[in-house]
Amino acid sequence: MNDIALSVKNLGKRYQLGAIGRHTLGEEIKHFWLKFHGKDPKEHMGQVGHPSDPSKNIHPEFWALDHINFELKQGEILGVIGGNGAGKSTLLKVLSRITEPTTGEAKIRGRVGSLLEVGTGFHPELTGRENVFMNGTLLGMKRKEVANKFDEIVAFSGVEKFIDTPVKRYSSGMYIRLAFAVAAHLEPEILIVDEVLAVGDANFQKKCLGKMSEVAKDGRTILFVSHNMATLQSLCTQCMVLQKGKCVFGPGNTEEAISFYLSQNRKNAATPLASRTDRKGYGRVHMTDVELRDPVNNTTCTHFISGRPATLRIYYTQQIAGEILDVEFKIDIRTKASALLSVLSNHMSQTIFPEIHGRGYVECTLDKWPFAEGHYLLNLKLESQTLLEDSIEDALILEVEGGDFYGTGRGFPTKNEGVMVAQTWHQAPTPESTA
């Protein structure tokens, strides 16, 4: 009759940014004392982690989830796509009842099993067997159900020999396999999964994916968060795209959702940096432009060439007066499908920028540009004393032309984006040649 497994109405979750309240009793007493003497505590105490800026609310709030509505029929697999901070994890947390929403409600028909982590509650001192029971009941199974499936779980994990050994003696691979085996044998009507598939070796991942689609064929409903577009494509019957806590697409057709998400990234990247408003961080300083430069001729350029020197110049403008000390610039380099390839950072290369102010720029130079032909998305971050000041996702699309990275005239063997790495090969002498 009623085949709606999950219905979400107006769901919202609000968080406070910066330091919440007063963390120690001492601060609380000081707060009370100031209040008692008719002073405004906010003025006198200042907020930890929040630079004094009178124009800003002392306790800035943000909605990690904002008016989310959707319905999911029994047996459907819904993929949730979104950049970092889009609200995916919050959605899963609220639906798994780990934290309560601020507004709205969700109605779930059937038992919920949520996998936000592999191996939740594993205790290193306990044996594999004990942990299987512990983990299984934590995920909502009855002891008897675990006992019935025990052999199956152990067989799936492939750690039969070590099942009575404390898991602290397991290799990390064994540990994950056992943990996932428990999770894979959960039989709730609704399964909530958060990218846990990104663990283990390729073979095991394949096994897990197979298990997931098997589960779905049994008529169970799955809510699935992933960065991996290929996985989403092969698994989900529909997808929704979240952005800044709002549902901007769907739920609808998976292909359309994915291309919507990717085009969204590109659209963002086409906007000039200075006029971007979807920034995060305290914002005392903004990054206003990125320039590609050829360090040999000291000119700007439109694209980089693999294997050639390349410079990224980032311009910044201070927005609010004050000292901005110990600055770290970070550049995430990702493929169009959002897979992170590398991170560049001045801290990583042991360069300290003790202070910046006003306007200016910093440069990051690579002697040999290691990325293969294709298009890359760049995220930019600026931190001061490890505090996030400015962050822009998909700040630009970087075009790379194929080039002779290895100095052999050969390029990257595939047409995909990727990183080229200098390497040395060596063949051990065969018996014949030594003879």
Added chain:
Amino acid sequence: MTDTMPITIIRANSPWWKINFHEIFEYRDLLMLIVKRDLTAVYKQTILGPLWFVIQPLITTIVFTVIFGNIAKIDVGDTPHFIFYMSGLVFWNYFNNILNHGANALVSNSSLMRKVYFPRLIIPLSGVITQLAHLALNFVTFIAFYVWYLSQGAGLEPNKWLFLIPILIFQCALMGMGFGLWISSMTIKYRDLRFALPFLSQLWMYATPIVYPASLVVTPLYKKILWLNPMTAVVETARYGFTGQHKPILSGIGLSWVVTLTVLLSGVMLFNRVQRTFVDTV
């Protein structure tokens, strides 16, 4: 088939007084597994294992006997010092262990609670049961000494008040859990309590007639404070049952139950209020 499926409703601002006891019952397997884990995992790679839970109170008793009995010479009547201190310590330790376990329930399990849902009350409840096993060990040790002293003809007069022992143990459990839930809920906001707790519980022990009989306190104000502490009634009643000396004040026993139930109920509700969103602040 769909009709038999349970329906879960997740809603903003669920009422703080609404506690789903049925759900806690549904999770009883988890409760027992956590108890089993806590009982076994602590002893892995120790030689003496659970014996530690016998040795610790025994040594405390010996120290008390030497310091308060032989040196300070606190008058405890005809009761052998050893029995006097140990009878109090057995109950105090049960209470104190539950209190400490409960107080750390949320903070020390936050990494688990951030990743999976289960009725949060399971953690403090598991403490009550785990500590019951330790209490049993202590109690058996105590009875062994008691019987030995009795056979030596020490001035001990066991009486029918001994039948109250199970109720006293139950009261210790309720009390320990009640105070534990309070502290646990407040620790979320004020981490200071984590540091203050060991110190506070030590002070509390001295405010309970463990190293002295309640009858030594005669100043009316101090007497009131003493009996407002619900542990006073528990220790005094148990000791009277074993020794037949210093009959507890009946109104004091009544008061201790009022305090116990008030703290427990308010503690459970406060905990229930805090646990809904505590992962956001931890």
